[in-house]
Amino acid sequence: MAFQKAKGTQDLLPAAIGTWQYVEAAARELCRRYGFREIRTPMFESTELYQRGVGETTDIVEKEMYNFEDRGGRSVTLRPEGTAGTVRAYVENKLYSEPEVAKLYYIGPMFRYERQQAGRYRQFHQFGIEALGALDPALDAEVIALGYDFFTSVGLKGVRVELNSVGTPEIRAAFRERLLAFLEPKRELLCKDCQSRMDRNPLRVLDCKHDQAHFEGAPSILDSLDESCATHFDQVRAHLDAMEIPYTINSRLVRGLDYYTHTAFEYKAEGIGSIDTVGGGGRYNGLVADIGGPDQPGVGLAIGLERTVLLLESQQTELPETTRADVYVVGLGESAAQAATGVAKRLRGAGLAVERDYGGRKMKAQLKSADRYEARLAVILGEDELARGEAVLKAMASGEQQTVRLTELEAQVITQLKEMDAQ
Ligand code: AMP
Numbered sequence: 001m002a003f004q005k006a007k008g009t010q011d012l013l014p015a016a017i018g019t020w021q022y023v024e025a026a027a028r029e030l031c032r033r034y035g036f037r038e039i040r041t042p043m044f045e046s047t048e049l050y051q052r053g054v055g056e057t058t059d060i061v062e063k064e065m066y067n068f069e070d071r072g073g074r075s076v077t078l079r080p081e082g083t084a085g086t087v088r089a090y091v092e093n094k095l096y097s098e099p100e101v102a103k104l105y106y107i108g109p110m111f112r113y114e115r116q117q118a119g120r121y122r123q124f125h126q127f128g129i130e131a132l133g134a135l136d137p138a139l140d141a142e143v144i145a146l147g148y149d150f151f152t153s154v155g156l157k158g159v160r161v162e163l164n165s166v167g168t169p170e171i172r173a174a175f176r177e178r179l180l181a182f183l184e185p186k187r188e189l190l191c192k193d194c195q196s197r198m199d200r201n202p203l204r205v206l207d208c209k210h211d212q213a214h215f216e217g218a219p220s221i222l223d224s225l226d227e228s229c230a231t232h233f234d235q236v237r238a239h240l241d242a243m244e245i246p247y248t249i250n251s252r253l254v255r256g257l258d259y260y261t262h263t264a265f266e267y268k269a270e271g272i273g274s275i276d277t278v279g280g281g282g283r284y285n286g287l288v289a290d291i292g293g294p295d296q297p298g299v300g301l302a303i304g305l306e307r308t309v310l311l312l313e314s315q316q317t318e319l320p321e322t323t324r325a326d327v328y329v330v331g332l333g334e335s336a337a338q339a340a341t342g343v344a345k346r347l348r349g350a351g352l353a354v355e356r357d358y359g360g361r362k363m364k365a366q367l368k369s370a371d372r373y374e375a376r377l378a379v380i381l382g383e384d385e386l387a388r389g390e391a392v393l394k395a396m397a398s399g400e401q402q403t404v405r406l407t408e409l410e411a412q413v414i415t416q417l418k419e420m421d422a423q
Pocket of ligand 1: 124
């Protein structure tokens with residue numbers, strides 16, 4: 001029986017990888033501009049880190065983690081998100097002792113045992129950033145702006161920012177009581193998910209897609225904020241305005257993770273089945289201390305790369321063209337084939353992408369192969385030309401041919417490619 005990939009996983013094949021590299025390059029470039037530096041943490045951590053860092057009552061910890069006992073009897077978990085591991089590394093490596101805010105980013109796979117659907121996988125990839133060590137609302141706003149810039153810089157249209165404040169844990173606890181008093185009489189009218197969320201995490205009930213009709217007149221967390229939370233929220237908004245980042249306020253937005261304080265936000269877009277969230281994040285002032293570090297605040301975001309790629313496809317966004325080969329080296333006959341190997345090596349050394357034949361095929365077949373690689377130039381090496389110390393240079397688009405001295409081949413190839421670029 002042939003093997004198949006595990007449910008909810010994907011093979012990213014060379015034909016599609018260009019889009020991924022394009023998206024990742026955009027993320028790295030924006031991080032450079034905003035001063036975020038890459039961090040790579042392990043793909044698995046102790047299970048307890050996620051129980052504490054993500055929260056016991058979250059969907060992730062309750063039903064989605066890939067956890068197992070290793071051979072030493074430790075309980076470990078494939079990372080379901082990037083924040084807990086990044087914060088763990090920040091604490092363990094004492095990055096907080098540096099004088100500047102730690103601005104970190106990561107790109108990599110995450111693992112959640114979720115029901116498979118369009119835009120939802122069991123191994124998926126996130127681009128995430130975390131800024132640790134400052135309470136400044138400018139930092140919340142810059143994190144939101146970086147995410148917004150990411151979507152626009154890859155060429156996506158219509159990605160919206162939704163913003164909320166979820167206050168402090170104390171404010172949420174008081175709000176929770178008010179909300180439950182509102183929801184309790186409606187319990188039987190709500191969907192199963194909402195009913196179970198009422199018991200575990202009532203704030204998330206308001207986020208439900210099906211039951212919005214029942215939430216008319218529900219209390220708003222924004223009315224429950226104290227002065228310092230309200231001020232922080234206002235300042236985040238002012239900084240967003242200063243950067244001209246558009247956003248809407250959604251007082252029902254609560255993120256799926258427990259650790260958020262103050263700012264919570266999401267990026268939304270139409271075009272991936274029934275799913276509309278492509279990224280999100282917020283401030284987490286208690287998290288560093290919760291996992292045993294000093295009392296340092298943080299703010300961050302995570303963006304789903306599968307969903308970004310799906311949106312690029314659904315919007316038919318034009319990506320920059322990449323060619324697989326600048327030059328194809330045609331070698332005809334045994335000694336010419338060896339000369340071709342040498343020529344290919346020298347041209348690659350000059351920084352060009354070079355393809356060639358690996359089967360001793362005839363001229364016509366090799367030129368066809370050159371077309372498949374979209375080579376712009378072919379270098380044709382035959383026994384007779386070689387004997388004269390020459391090669392033929394063929395411009396693939398026009399068919400124009402020119403005989404050049406082997407000693408000048410490299411320089412000629414480079415000149416011709418430059419001329420083509422300039423046209
Ligand atoms: P979260 O960590 O749940 O806030 O997720 C942040 C982003 O990661 C989401 O907005 C999605 O774009 C992406 N994401 C989360 N879970 C999945 C999944 N199972 N499959 C694909 N993308 C996901």
